[in-house]
Amino acid sequence: MFKVLLAFIRKEFYHILRDKRTLLILFGMPLAQVLIFGYAVTNEFNDAEIDIMDYAKDETSEQYINHLQSSGNFIVRRVLGSPNEMEEGMKAGKAKLVVSIPDNFSEDFYAGNSIQIQVITDGSDPNNANTLVQYLTEMTQSFQRQKRNEPTDPYTINVASRMLYNPQLASAYNFVPGTIALILLIICAMLTSLTIAKEKEIGTMEILLVSPLSPLLIILGKVAPYALLSFVNAIVVILIGFFVFDVPVLGSTLLLLSMCFLYVFTALSLGILISTTVKTQQEAMMKSLMGLMMPSMLLSGFIFPLASMPVVLEYIGKIIPATYFIRILKGVMLRGVGLNFILFEIAVLLAMTLGFLFLSWRNFKIRLE
Amino acid sequence: MSETKVIEVAGLTKKFGDFKAVDNISFEVEKGEIFGFLGANGAGKTTAMRMLTGLSKPSSGKGKVAGFDVLKESERIKERIGYMSQKFSLYEDLTVKENIRFYGGIYGLSRQQIQTKTSHILEELNLDQVGTKLVKSLPLGWKQRLAFAVSMVHEPEIVFLDEPTGGVDPMVRRQFWEAIYQAAELGRTIFVTTHYMDEAEYCDRISIMVAGKIKALDSPDKLKDQFEAGSMDEVFLKLAR
Numbered sequence: 001m002f003k004v005l006l007a008f009i010r011k012e013f014y015h016i017l018r019d020k021r022t023l024l025i026l027f028g029m030p031l032a033q034v035l036i037f038g039y040a041v042t043n044e045f046n047d048a049e050i051d052i053m054d055y056a057k058d059e060t061s062e063q064y065i066n067h068l069q070s071s072g073n074f075i076v077r078r079v080l081g082s083p084n085e086m087e088e089g090m091k092a093g094k095a096k097l098v099v100s101i102p103d104n105f106s107e108d109f110y111a112g113n114s115i116q117i118q119v120i121t122d123g124s125d126p127n128n129a130n131t132l133v134q135y136l137t138e139m140t141q142s143f144q145r146q147k148r149n150e151p152t153d154p155y156t157i158n159v160a161s162r163m164l165y166n167p168q169l170a171s172a173y174n175f176v177p178g179t180i181a182l183i184l185l186i187i188c189a190m191l192t193s194l195t196i197a198k199e200k201e202i203g204t205m206e207i208l209l210v211s212p213l214s215p216l217l218i219i220l221g222k223v224a225p226y227a228l229l230s231f232v233n234a235i236v237v238i239l240i241g242f243f244v245f246d247v248p249v250l251g252s253t254l255l256l257l258s259m260c261f262l263y264v265f266t267a268l269s270l271g272i273l274i275s276t277t278v279k280t281q282q283e284a285m286m287k288s289l290m291g292l293m294m295p296s297m298l299l300s301g302f303i304f305p306l307a308s309m310p311v312v313l314e315y316i317g318k319i320i321p322a323t324y325f326i327r328i329l330k331g332v333m334l335r336g337v338g339l340n341f342i343l344f345e346i347a348v349l350l351a352m353t354l355g356f357l358f359l360s361w362r363n364f365k366i367r368l369e
Numbered sequence: 370m371s372e373t374k375v376i377e378v379a380g381l382t383k384k385f386g387d388f389k390a391v392d393n394i395s396f397e398v399e400k401g402e403i404f405g406f407l408g409a410n411g412a413g414k415t416t417a418m419r420m421l422t423g424l425s426k427p428s429s430g431k432g433k434v435a436g437f438d439v440l441k442e443s444e445r446i447k448e449r450i451g452y453m454s455q456k457f458s459l460y461e462d463l464t465v466k467e468n469i470r471f472y473g474g475i476y477g478l479s480r481q482q483i484q485t486k487t488s489h490i491l492e493e494l495n496l497d498q499v500g501t502k503l504v505k506s507l508p509l510g511w512k513q514r515l516a517f518a519v520s521m522v523h524e525p526e527i528v529f530l531d532e533p534t535g536g537v538d539p540m541v542r543r544q545f546w547e548a549i550y551q552a553a554e555l556g557r558t559i560f561v562t563t564h565y566m567d568e569a570e571y572c573d574r575i576s577i578m579v580a581g582k583i584k585a586l587d588s589p590d591k592l593k594d595q596f597e598a599g600s601m602d603e604v605f606l607k608l609a610r
Binding site: 003004006007008010011014015018019202203204206207208209210211212213 | 423424444447448450452454455456460462472476477520
């Protein structure tokens with residue numbers, strides 16, 4: 001029995017190693033995804049170019065401008081001559097933000113009068129605009145505290161916030177778990193449904209079914225190599241996250257790996273289910289891309305938070321396995337929680353896996369009868 | 370059951386909803402016979418064959434293949450039959466040797482047996498030179514004969530061929546039938562479906578299926594006498610009318 005399985009797995013590795021498309025998905029995609037999310041898709045800003053409209057042109061306004069640049073978040077692109085130029089840089093897409101400092105800045109500042117600093121941002125890119133305004137507000141407050149030397153101003157309430165588990169608000173903390181969830185899903189579900197569909201398409205599935213191999217062994221032989229490879233992939237992504245993007249693994253490594261294993265199992269059963277409903281590779285590709293990739297990327301809480309979604313989408317998000325796996329990963333990697341904090345998520349994933357396997361088995365039965 | 374009957378079918382029926390794809394067919398096939406299964410596309414040939422090979426469960430009726438019940442003992446049957454479909458059933462991205470090794474492997478042959486089989490098949494088909502070439506680089510005729518040889522890698526009693534010569538030129542078809550004769554001479558039973566009437570002449574006996582029923586069953590010569598026809602083509606046309 002074991003020898004038969006081995007013969008099958010060897011053959012499967014030949015397929016994988018000789019197909020450029022599979023190899024690309026297996027090894028190119030995880031790398032590309034980590035690097036794209038790591039370097040390109042980021043909510044952090046360094047050296048965002050800003051324009052300044054300085055009506056005051058006095059000593060304090062100059063100090064304020066210097067203070068803004070000292071953070072490293074902003075770089076002054078140019079100091080504008082007239083308010084007409086304010087929109088120019090933004091239209092060209094060069095200036096991310098315009099700060100307008102009013103007349104008599106110095107005087108009003110030391111007299112304790114209220115001052116209005118106008119900030120204009122590019123609303124066509126709302127996420128970035130929000131982040132930049134936040135940075136600017138923080139810098140302005142710190143400037144105020146520093147200059148006035150009044151740590152205990154009786155009339156102001158200072159909110160001291162601290163981002164627990166991710167003090168620098170590094171976006172890698174979000175994308176590394178998300179990427180692992182996506183990659184495992186793509187490799188396990190998409191590639192297995194593709195490879196099973198391929199056997200159907202070229203007619204070898206019939207031969208296998210006529211042979212004494214039990215259907216269970218056929219499926220096992222087909223998915224085992226992918227399970228192994230995607231598990232390796234998950235470890236690689238965790239390592240890249242750790243060494244390149246400083247994403248910690250606070251919880252138990254053993255727990256983390258066994259959770260990856262559970263999710264691999266869920267994704268595989270989903271891939272098998274897809275393969276029982278399709279006849280061609282193209283169909284399998286469409287179903288796994290539209291049915292798995294898109295929702296897992298958009299509705300799992302990876303990119304957009306689930307809580308802020310319309311109710312319908314929120315419910316859809318709740319039936320996506322990736323949603324629960326991302327929660328588990330964040331819990332174990334970032335908050336360092338143990339098994340008892342993620343029992344619910346584990347139960348959901350287990351139930352989903354059994355459900356998928358049951359449906360696949362039923363589809364398979366119907367086809368035989 | 371008699372020693373020489375390798376397939377016995379009585380009243381075999383397959384329904385898909387109200388549609389009877391195979392309607393109450395009965396026949397017997399002798400050991401070493403080349404048994405042709407003829408019919409137009411959609412006449413029920415493939416469905417009937419799928420029931421005999423355990424790919425599909427009969428709705429009613431009885432059947433025995435290689436002495437085992439198609440309803441209850443399909444696992445035992447699978448060990449004793451070979452199967453080749455019109456799609457050639459080989460992996461194009463594997464080499465000739467790897468294909469033989471894989472199919473030998475899933476039928477539980479030992480490494481030793483696989484090696485002997487491999488050199489035997491390569492020699493017989495004159496494929497020595499291309500043993501390590503990918504199957505996709507071979508001409509169609511070679512692939513087909515290789516697929517036939519591979520379907521017999523575990524020395525089955527019966528080989529089922531589902532339209533094995535579809536889309537192949539007459540010259541290659543002729544060669545393929547020579548290979549079939551060779552296998553039959555070794556005592557192997559060949560069960561072959563086809564819709565080429567000229568191929569029917571090569572069979573020992575043929576059954577002609579029309580709309581799920583067997584309309585005629587005998588040797589080609591006797592059928593021609595019975596229907597007063599000059600060729601199998603004419604027999605078939607008279608039946609289909």
